[in-house]
Amino acid sequence: MDLVRHLRYFVVVAEELHFGNAAIRLGMAQPPLSQRIKRLETELGTRLFDRSARQVRLTEAGRLLLGEAREIVARVDRLKELARTGEGTVLKVGVPPDLAAAVIAELVAAFREDNPEVRLAPVELWTAEQVAALADGTIDAGLVRHPITAAGLGFGPALVQVPGVLLAEQDPLARFREVHLADLAGRDLLMPPEDGLLAETLAECRRRGFVPAQLHHGVGLGLVLAGAAVSFGAPAQVPGLAWRPLLGSPLAWRVSTAWRAETPMIAQFAAAAVRTLKGRAGMSDEGSAPARRVSGRPGFLS
CATH class of the missing domain: 3.40.190.10 (Periplasmic binding protein-like II)
Incomplete structure (x- = not known):
């Protein structure tokens, strides 16, 4: 077990006293965070939090550990900084x-x-x-x-970047100077796995009449070149690929x-x-x- 990493998680949960808020702050899902806190408790042989449906509170052991945990984390950060300075x-x-x-x-x-x-x-x-x-x-x-x-x-x-649509050159929509999001209806969409941006982009697509038949995650454009999907982004000088602006610049x-x-x-x-x-x-x-x-x-x- 990476003790220092688990102590970092403990400090954040202790500061938030809410596993959901702590998970958001750490950029992770709540179940893995809860599992790591339980693993830390198992490793230390004591409960660090009293959990109920309404609130999370530090136990006496948790209160005693918090100051030490902060000091350990701070010292490790300082050691890393010293090592960097040496190099x-x-x-x-x-x-x-x-x-x-x-x-x-x-x-x-x-x-x-x-x-x-x-x-x-x-x-x-x-x-x-x-x-x-x-x-x-x-x-x-x-x-x-x-x-x-x-x-x-x-x-x-x-x-802000205003993306257009990336299409295969043989796609019928490549004949037009601009493409409306609704024109993409029924096509597969290739997008990076970015939760916030992805949700925002899909919501705007749905609002304007484009519900992807299937969503693919990635940054390679093989599916687009094959005509099996479309993607959003900046112009690309790639043989076999066409870029067209979206009518009304709906995405930002x-x-x-x-x-x-x-x-x-x-x-x-x-x-x-x-x-x-x-x-x-x-x-x-x-x-x-x-x-x-x-x-x-x-x-x-x-």
């Missing part, structure tokens, strides 16, 4: 797995311009995974999709930086991310004119 300062940041390589390279370069002594270390994680990684200190900051229901996080400015995907504790270094990363995503990925400030369309790898950021 040169490293800033670990989460990025979506479908973030284009060119965008990552430009983001790293933009950050290094102002922080030549710091090494930016991107880690590919979906938003829910980033929320959990921020909670346990695995990463220092991230690039996340909204909406997010997680307490204890700070966010940078929200940027929001992204921002996120962190548990803001530091000057994280603030500089957030600023570099905004510059890069606006300049290289065609995103715009929330509430401003729609993002310009850019070419590159399909997906969330291209």
